[in-house]
Structures are given as C-alpha cells and as structure tokens.
Amino acid sequence: MSEAKPFTGACLCGAVRFEAQGAPLGVNHCHCAQCQRASGAAMLTWATWPRASVRMLGTAAAEFESSPGVWRSFCARCGSTLFWRREGRRPEEIDIAAGTIDQADALTPSEHIFVKSRRRWMPLCDGLPAYPEYRPKA
Numbered sequence: 510m511s512e513a514k515p516f517t518g519a520c521l522c523g524a525v526r527f528e529a530q531g532a533p534l535g536v537n538h539c540h541c542a543q544c545q546r547a548s549g550a551a552m553l554t555w556a557t558w559p560r561a562s563v564r565m566l567g568t569a570a571a572e573f574e575s576s577p578g579v580w581r582s583f584c585a586r587c588g589s590t591l592f593w594r595r596e597g598r599r600p601e602e603i604d605i606a607a608g609t610i611d612q613a614d615a616l617t618p619s620e621h622i623f624v625k626s627r628r629r630w631m632p633l634c635d636g637l638p639a640y641p642e643y644r645p646k647a
C-alpha cells in the first residue's frame with residue numbers, strides 16, 4: 510500500500526481532521542472499561558499508526574489523561590473520540606478511532622483485547638482471537 514492515498518478522517522463536526530500515510534500497524538477491537546466510557550459504546554476499534562505517519566489538520570484535538578501517561582484525544586466542539594497515545598510504553602505510535610476514518614472499510618481488525626471487560630450482550634462472532642487484556646508478547 511506504499512503508493513496508496515493516505516487514510517483520511519474527521520470528527521463528527523469536521524473541526525478536527527487528519528491524514529495517515531501507509532497501512533496501519535494493527536487494528537484491534539478494545540473492550541476495556543475506559544474505551545467504553547470514552548466512547549459511550551460497548552467497544553472501540555482502534556487503528557495504530559506510527560506517529561510520524563499521521564498529520565493533524567484543522568483544529569487541535571483536546572486531550573484527557575485517562576491513566577498516568579495515557580492521553581485520549583477528542584474534539585472539544587463535538588466530543589468525538591479521536592486518538593489514543595501512551596507516553597513511555599509506545600511513544601512512537603498513535604491509535605486512531607476507526608469510526609472517524611473515512612476509509613474504515615479498508616481496515617482489517619485482527620483481534621479483540623480486554624475482553625475481560627466485554628459486555629455480555631456484545632457478542633464475539635467474527636472468529637478473531639480474543640485476549641483478556643493485551644495480546645501476550647510472543
């Protein structure tokens with residue numbers, strides 16, 4: 510996908526926009542309690558890119574430190590969940606909320622994480638691996 514157009518996306522109101530070059534490093538469905546709170550939904554699908562591959566456009570997103578060193582970004586105007594990043598552990602990567610990506614159908618989720626917090630009425634029926642927390646390191 511090196512010659513492909515960048516992925517593009519925006520929040521609900523369009524104030525915050527972004528471009529992501531190249532294919533994502535990974536895509537996961539996160540069922541953690543914080544993603545449920547932050548999104549108001551049963552899970553959040555995240556696509557991870559190298560931070561250097563993502564260009565921020567439009568209004569800067571607001572940030573909230575949801576755990577020490579973990580920053581969740583959202584539109585200060587419309588409230589859309591946008592980004593997740595962690596200083597220290599993964600300082601060179603950024604997760605983008607898949608629902609804000611224009612070409613989200615082109616993403617290929619590979620796993621469910623934090624299913625220990627999965628809502629009972631949120632079925633896992635896509636055959637993907639599901640882990641209680643993060644995927645164990647190989």
Ligand SMILES: [Zn+2]
Pocket residue numbers: 520521522523524525584585586587588589
């Ligand atoms: Zn917005």
Ligand SMILES: [Zn+2]
Pocket residue numbers: 539540541542543544545553623
């Ligand atoms: Zn999560």
